[in-house]
Amino acid sequence: MASLARALQKITLTSAPVVLTSVRHGHVPPPKPVIGHGKGFRRIVHFPEKYTVKPLEVTNLGGRDPETGRIAVKGIGGGIKHKYHWVDWKRVGPSEGPPQVERVIKIIKDGCRTASVALVAHGDKMKYILATENMKAGDLIKTSCHIPRIPVRANEGDAYPLGALPLGTQVHGIEIVPGLGGFLVHAAGTCATILRKVDNRVIVMMPSKKEFSLLENCMCTVGRLSNVEHGSTPIGSPQKNRELGNRPRSGWWQRKTGRHGRKLRRPPPVKLIGEKKDTNQEVVKLTFGGHFVKTPRAQFHF
Numbered sequence: 353m354a355s356l357a358r359a360l361q362k363i364t365l366t367s368a369p370v371v372l373t374s375v376r377h378g379h380v381p382p383p384k385p386v387i388g389h390g391k392g393f394r395r396i397v398h399f400p401e402k403y404t405v406k407p408l409e410v411t412n413l414g415g416r417d418p419e420t421g422r423i424a425v426k427g428i429g430g431g432i433k434h435k436y437h438w439v440d441w442k443r444v445g446p447s448e449g450p451p452q453v454e455r456v457i458k459i460i461k462d463g464c465r466t467a468s469v470a471l472v473a474h475g476d477k478m479k480y481i482l483a484t485e486n487m488k489a490g491d492l493i494k495t496s497c498h499i500p501r502i503p504v505r506a507n508e509g510d511a512y513p514l515g516a517l518p519l520g521t522q523v524h525g526i527e528i529v530p531g532l533g534g535f536l537v538h539a540a541g542t543c544a545t546i547l548r549k550v551d552n553r554v555i556v557m558m559p560s561k562k563e564f565s566l567l568e569n570c571m572c573t574v575g576r577l578s579n580v581e582h583g584s585t586p587i588g589s590p591q592k593n594r595e596l597g598n599r600p601r602s603g604w605w606q607r608k609t610g611r612h613g614r615k616l617r618r619p620p621p622v623k624l625i626g627e628k629k630d631t632n633q634e635v636v637k638l639t640f641g642g643h644f645v646k647t648p649r650a651q652f653h654f
Contacts, residue, residue, distance in 0.1 A: 385417035385424040393424045397436045405471060405478050407435035431597025434463030440479040441533030443495050443511035443571050451496035458489050466540035468578040482525060484508040484575035499568060508575035514554040515568025521546045524577050526556060527570040540579035
């Protein structure tokens, strides 16, 4: 008994004092997940260190934060687990001489994106790119970074700088900074249009009708993206929507049918656009109290 007392005495002397805090005021909640900034909370793709055409493993998140487990996006849930095909967004070709020629091996439907992907090969290297509308196995596509004096007549799938293509060309996979890789227009059945050229910049109209002014040496791919009927195909059933990874809504939301009419709002006032008036003009006041005209006639007295 004495040895037990001595051991307890040593523990109390050597150990640090324990501060008991209230559970209610001392609890620090985990941080809330931040929406956006490149996080979709739908899946995590396990990328290897080196590029490969082997389908990659995927972890479905179901709308939850992978660290805290909290629900970040309520509309995500369920879904079929798909393999991810790693698309190489950079189309790099020679800056001088003839373009680089690649052959399309096959067209693949990727469950993690709306447009199909194409496996292309050049020499002993293979990579995935986004497939265009009429692309098929066996096609030859070209890639060049040269901007000639006369615009190039390119085919579907060819990659050229914006400054090398004629006006009215439909393109996708557009770079916003030279060397960044295809950044704009990835969705199925979409394309952008080259409108005009000003100095060393090219104005491109997006599918949303917005216009962007980009440098002429930004790379792009010619043609409209595949799976054009994606936007006009109905989902069909709640089960199919669940397979796509979308959770059902609460049921409280009802579409407005117009049963009770609509609000009558007055139109906004007309916005007058013209020259800006100068409000800093100096006001001159006259202090002379008599008549400006020395005449007996009253009609000339101002």
